[in-house]
Amino acid sequence: MEISFRNSNEMQQRLERGTILVVDDESVIRSLCRAALTDYRILEASNGNEALEILTLESVDLVLSDFKLPGLTGVELLKEIKKHYPTQAVVIMTGYDDKNVILQALKGGANDFISKPIELLHLRTTVDAVLERKALREELIQLKKMNELKTNFLGLISHKLKTPSTAISLFVQNLAQGIGDPEDPAFQQTLALIIEETSHLDNLIQELLDFSELILVDRPAEPAPLDLTQLARKVWESFETRAAAKGLHMSYCFDQALPSVQADREMTAFVLRALIDNAVKFTPQGGRINLWGEARAKDLRLIVHDSGPGIPDSEQVKVFEKFYQIDPSHSGQVRGFGLGLYYARHFARKQGGDILIESRPDEGSSVILQLPR
Numbered sequence: 001m002e003i004s005f006r007n008s009n010e011m012q013q014r015l016e017r018g019t020i021l022v023v024d025d026e027s028v029i030r031s032l033c034r035a036a037l038t039d040y041r042i043l044e045a046s047n048g049n050e051a052l053e054i055l056t057l058e059s060v061d062l063v064l065s066d067f068k069l070p071g072l073t074g075v076e077l078l079k080e081i082k083k084h085y086p087t088q089a090v091v092i093m094t095g096y097d098d099k100n101v102i103l104q105a106l107k108g109g110a111n112d113f114i115s116k117p118i119e120l121l122h123l124r125t126t127v128d129a130v131l132e133r134k135a136l137r138e139e140l141i142q143l144k145k146m147n148e149l150k151t152n153f154l155g156l157i158s159h160k161l162k163t164p165s166t167a168i169s170l171f172v173q174n175l176a177q178g179i180g181d182p183e184d185p186a187f188q189q190t191l192a193l194i195i196e197e198t199s200h201l202d203n204l205i206q207e208l209l210d211f212s213e214l215i216l217v218d219r220p221a222e223p224a225p226l227d228l229t230q231l232a233r234k235v236w237e238s239f240e241t242r243a244a245a246k247g248l249h250m251s252y253c254f255d256q257a258l259p260s261v262q263a264d265r266e267m268t269a270f271v272l273r274a275l276i277d278n279a280v281k282f283t284p285q286g287g288r289i290n291l292w293g294e295a296r297a298k299d300l301r302l303i304v305h306d307s308g309p310g311i312p313d314s315e316q317v318k319v320f321e322k323f324y325q326i327d328p329s330h331s332g333q334v335r336g337f338g339l340g341l342y343y344a345r346h347f348a349r350k351q352g353g354d355i356l357i358e359s360r361p362d363e364g365s366s367v368i369l370q371l372p373r
Contacts (some may be wrong), residue, residue: 004263018061018131019043019112023051023077025070026094033064036126042061043276048072052080060088061260062131063116067094068100074110082109089134091126113292128281164197164204210235221313221350223262227256228371229293232302236291243289251290258293261371267347270356272302273342277368279306282365299353299373305366311359319357320345344369 019041022033028045034042043058045051045069050061062079067074068190081088092105094202095116105113112132114123171194174180180187208335243250279289287307294301311319322342347353359365 009083017041020062020127021051021063023046023048023065023074023361024062026083029066029093030121032118033123036118036123040127047072048077051077051086055081055085055088061134062089062091062127064091064093064127067092075104078105078110084241087134087138090132090218091130116231141154150273155251164201167197167233168194168201169191181350199245221264221347222266223351224265225260226265226268227257228261228263228268228300228302230256231325232272232291232293235276239276239280240271246280246283246288248280248283248289249286251288253290253292259293259373261300261373262369263351264347267351268369271344271347271369274344275302275304275355275369277340278367279304279308282306293373297373299370301371302369304368305364307364310361311357311365312361314347316357316359316361320355 017039020037020044022030023045024030024033025046030044030046034044034086043054043060045054049071051065054060055063065074065077065291069077072080074094078090078092081090087110090109092110092113093116094101094105094113102113109132110158112126114126171190180190182188192333213356232254233252236250241248276289276291278332283289283306289307290303292303292304322339348371350356353370356368356370357365358368
């Protein structure tokens with residue numbers, strides 16, 4: 001594998017254009033392709049097995065492979081690639097004029113083919129065209145995924161908003177008709193329930209705002225110096241009123257301020273809100289929630305621990321799935337949209353970090369945000 005760049009700007013430009021893996025047992029052909037495709041980052045392999053090994057290590061936008069290779073043939077390599085990487089773009093180079101060879105390659109999933117001897121202009125235009133078609137397909141797939149997400153999300157919003165809005169509406173209708181005695185304990189209990197539902201509705205609206213700003217746009221992370229201790233305290237304090245209403249004991253403990261970290265402020269704040277929100281949501285009345293930080297050699301950690309029911313091992317992977325919600329009481333009325341932990345881990349990983357869970361049933365849970373130093 002031979003790659004050389006005159007400077008970092010040139011390397012960045014080539015990375016943006018894409019990476020091409022040239023597979024040919026003749027070094028002169030590989031050199032010719034490298035010389036013709038100067039706008040791209042070029043990787044080289046002399047046989048099919050070497051090409052497959054490179055694909056496990058590198059992100060490749062297009063494989064440019066000879067039809068006749070030692071060991072695995074070009075078509076056999078094509079089948080292996082499509083088996084493991086179905087969306088991988090592949091162009092076959094062949095010195096055969098036999099239409100059966102060309103049909104064999106196209107039926108195997110090749111995106112195009114190039115005849116030998118290679119014409120440099122034809123090579124460049126074919127590669128450019130295949131990569132443009134690939135980019136268009138990926139864009140269409142992404143749009144389809146976004147449409148599916150929006151459809152599912154809108155259905156979920158409708159379901160989640162109906163419960164509090166219906167309860168509030170019925171209570172207001174009773175008031176308008178003069179039904180209910182303010183001195184009646186049952187009336188007072190219903191009033192407390194409506195206040196709780198109004199607060200829940202407010203929380204749902206805030207979640208929608210958070211999702212609309214960060215999720216639907218799905219922008220790249222914008223790291224900048226961030227005081228993680230200060231941000232954690234600010235997010236923590238925003239939950240104190242809600243936790244107090246539930247009778248929860250909240251403990252914020254930092255022996256010393258954490259070092260500044262390069263992180264996206266909005267994404268990190270979203271992650272913290274999601275972790276603390278889950279702790280408040282699932283910790284029973286009178287329970288305890290603790291937050292503390294740790295500075296380690298390679299990363300910084302924020303740990304949210306609660307005295308809730310804990311998470312079984314079988315559930316710990318599922319909680320990061322879209323729309324999945326643990327329902328310990330099997331009521332079907334779990335608060336929220338089931339997206340918080342999914343996007344919390346997504347935003348943590350976007351910044352080179354991760355979210356870990358340490359939990360056992362009846363022993364509470366510790367959810368850890370880990371960010372690289």
